[in-house]
Amino acid sequence: MTEAHPEPPAAEAAPSRRQPRKSAPTIYDIAELAGVNPSTVSRALGKPGRVSAKTEARIRAAAAELNFRVNPIARALPTGRTNTLALVVADITNPMVFGMVRGAEHAATAAGFTLVIAESQESGETESAAIEQIMPSVDGIVLATTRLGGERIADIADRKPVVLINREVAGVPSVVSDVEVGVRQLVTHLHALGHRSIAYLSGPPASWISERRWASLLDMAEELDLALVEIGPSPPTIEGGRAALRRVLASRATAVVAYNDLMAIGVMKEAAERGTAVPGELSVAGFDDIFGSDLISPPLTTVRAQLVTAGERAVARLLAQVVDGEVPPPDAPLATELVVRGSTGPASAPNAG
Amino acid sequence: MTEAHPEPPAAEAAPSRRQPRKSAPTIYDIAELAGVNPSTVSRALGKPGRVSAKTEARIRAAAAELNFRVNPIARALPTGRTNTLALVVADITNPMVFGMVRGAEHAATAAGFTLVIAESQESGETESAAIEQIMPSVDGIVLATTRLGGERIADIADRKPVVLINREVAGVPSVVSDVEVGVRQLVTHLHALGHRSIAYLSGPPASWISERRWASLLDMAEELDLALVEIGPSPPTIEGGRAALRRVLASRATAVVAYNDLMAIGVMKEAAERGTAVPGELSVAGFDDIFGSDLISPPLTTVRAQLVTAGERAVARLLAQVVDGEVPPPDAPLATELVVRGSTGPASAPNAG
DNA sequence: CTGAAAGCGCTTACAG
DNA sequence: CTGAAAGCGCTTACAG
Structure with a gap:
């Protein structure tokens, strides 16, 4: 045989x-x-x-x-500690996440922890699956601008230490930006330029931070007696911004504030192709101040967020839970700040509406 | 008591x-x-x-x-398999790595593997330490544009499956770009515009790919009888590009080719601040075609690399070793392609040298 | 097809 | 201060 x-x-x-x-x-x-x-x-x-x-x-x-x-994995079995943290982001290639990644990386590495980055690809299901997969291998999780529902987040936080970035859920520690300050500066700036009608391009449907931005905008609009419309939700991408331009123009708003810089850049690209002058005919502003915002022409006016610090703080708070077993009291929201560049200018003409 | x-x-x-x-x-x-x-x-x-x-x-x-x-870590102990792959990059915030990260992420996730990203921060020592730390936790490693010496790489490859991106070391599988095609297109393009003197801004000292680019440039310079100088090495960043502008100008070259787009963007920013017209007085080109290259004004002429594909292939080759235990024969280098945009134009004046 | 046992490489009470 | 043992949650020969 x-x-x-x-x-x-x-x-x-x-x-x-x-x-x-x-x-x-x-x-x-x-x-x-x-x-x-x-x-x-x-x-x-x-x-x-x-x-x-x-x-x-x-x-x-x-x-x-x-x-x-x-051997860290052999050590992890008896101790239950992996010395690894996870950072879950919507889209790794969105420049907005760089800063957070860098801050989180540094804080984790400095503490002798390894950081693994998981991507939700703008989908709640993918995000959920990614988290389930990674959960047993990490000591804690930073959830950045998540698509998940509040109950789901609470459930995850029940199983492992969690810190949220730019989102709030009862009982779960978080690091958030102080949207209001930046929005106040932005709207005041636009108002001073003569704008009386503004459009807000909202981001993903479930985005907590997009909601916050809208809410602050609304407050300011009432305070300054401005017309304000919400257009969207749209994907938080260049394409999302491009696709929204016609609606923006149709709204007769003289200034558009996009959910993030990527969308603002999309609006500007589309405007350039269609021959709409920025800021001559339309002023454009965004949020975050990502890489590229000062490259585009005209450079983008934006509300800068402290992304690196957000990543650092989120990891620091996570570590406090993981290694010290205690959740520190919430600290003050991270300040935001208006960066005025060339994409905003005097209002072209009174609202024709 | x-x-x-x-x-x-x-x-x-x-x-x-x-x-x-x-x-x-x-x-x-x-x-x-x-x-x-x-x-x-x-x-x-x-x-x-x-x-x-x-x-x-x-x-x-x-x-x-x-x-x-x-529990993946409990499973890993008896099997020796972690179902995790590492991707080591120089700088997570360099837009150049996005594509690779995305490609690698997708390929890994599709195969049911988790990808962890480690950063070397442009330092050989940090890179070495990061690799030592991560090694026991992963089944294989993709080393992207590494700072490590060939012996060190061979040593690592001796302990775990390794795939290199844009680097070649005897006996270690790799995924590389076909630099030559793109460089040929680029230099031909510059030559046609009347440029007879070109400066190359080289990247990090130990960069294999920067070496390759220079070598191809030199071949082409000889072939077309052009003047060519190397300036550098410099950090592969916007700052690195900015700092090099004076030397570029002093060289009297009418066109500068930077190691990567980030440096090219730095050159352009510095030129704008100093009042040097691009492409009027100086043509500028880069490599990679990163996010932002088409945003800057004038938009950047660049040799586009297939970064996403490189990431995918690298993981695919790694997986072949990890799961099938075999190293597949090398496949053809990834094609590169010249993308002509506004930053290159007719040579301003004959070399004043 | 399924059970009982040993082992992966560590850590940590428990003794001494 | 140090040894011997048990256990972390799995997998995988080895029997039957």
Whole structure:
């Protein structure tokens, strides 16, 4: 029955490619080399001072010789701690998330934690699935501008420490921007330029922060007696902005405030193609001050958010829960600030409505 | 000795905050509920068809009832497989990496793998440390435009499957761009516009791809009998580009080709501030075609790279090693393509040299 | 097809 | 201070 040249088992023979290369040294290897019990190795390499100085020295020497690195996943099993944090964003390629990613990365790395970034791709279901998948592997989760419903978020926060960015849910810690200050500055600026009719291009339907921006705009419109319309919701992308231009124009608003800079850029691109002058015929403003906002011509007037700081703070608050087991009292919202550039100018003509 | 009110152990009592919330159900819980041995649960939930249909149904029902998710880190310990891949990039906030990240993310997610992104922050040491830290937790690593030396890379590849992006090291699989085609198109374009003297702004010192770009430029310069100088190396950032403008101008070159779009944008910003007309007095071109390249004014002429595809392919090749245990033969380099926009124009004046 | 056992690489009470 | 043992939640030969 056996053939002349039986196929060698996959694991064997093959030069070096199929094989799980050098398998990493373990604490047992160190224990043997140092002549101690593995548990002593574990202690020596963990919190210091629990082992005699000379034993520790011997163990460290052995560890160095073998080039030992503790296996984080083996450590995670008994401790339940993975030393990993997750950051969930809607779209990794949206420049708006860079700042948050960078801030979160730094804060996590500084604390010796690894950050994994998951993408929801602007879909609540994808987001939910991504979170379920990542949850057992991390010690806590930062949810940035999420699509999830409040109950779902509360449910997740029930299972792992969670910090929200730009969203509020009862009982879940969050880091938010103080939308109002920036919006006040923006609307005041537009009003001073003679604008009396403004359109707001809203973002994703479930966006808490888009809601907040709208609400602040409405407050200001009432205060300054301006006409204000909401157009949307639209996808928070360049395409979303482009697609909305006709409605903006049709509304006879002389200024448009987009949910974010990406949409504002889309409006400007479409306007350029259609021959609508910015800011001559239409003033345009956005939110966030992303990379690219000062590149476009005219450069974009926008309400700058402290994205890096938001990422840092979110991780810091998460770490407070994860390592200290306590949720710190909420700190003040992050200030926003109007950055006036060329895309806003004097109102062209009185509202023709 | 015992006090009247001994402090309760931290684990107890506390309302709900310090506590490792709902602890997740395990296969033991399922086994008990379904009346089978845990090993049978493991089989039923793993590869199908190893357990009788009715037993499997019972087990699945129990798993669903308990809302069971296999614990990936517990699974990783006996199998040695984490179902996680790492992507190491120099700088997460460089728009150049978006495309790669997106492509890699998609390919990884589609295969049921989690992608973790690590940042080297343009430093070889940070990169090395980040890799050491992440290595035990992942099944394989994509190294994008790395700062590491060839020996170090070979050493890493010896321990885990590795795929390189835009770099070549003997024995390590890679995904590279076909620099030559794009450079040929670019230099031909500049030559046709009358440019006879070109400056190349090189990127990071150890950058393999910057080297390749320079080498292709040199080939073309010889072929078309053009003057060519290298300026740099410089940081691959907007700042790096800005800082180089004076040297570019001093060189009397009529066109400058930057290592990447970020640097090209820096050159343009600095030129705008100094009143140097682009492309009137100086033509500018870059590489990659990042977000923002078509936003700046004039829009940037650039050699577009297939970044998304590069990310996808790199992960695909990594997966081939990780799951199939084989390294597929190298495929053809990814095509590059010249995108002509407004930042390049007729040469201003003959080289005054 | 299914159970009982051993093991992945650590950590951590429990003794001494 | 240090050793011996049990356990984290899985997987996978080994039997039957």
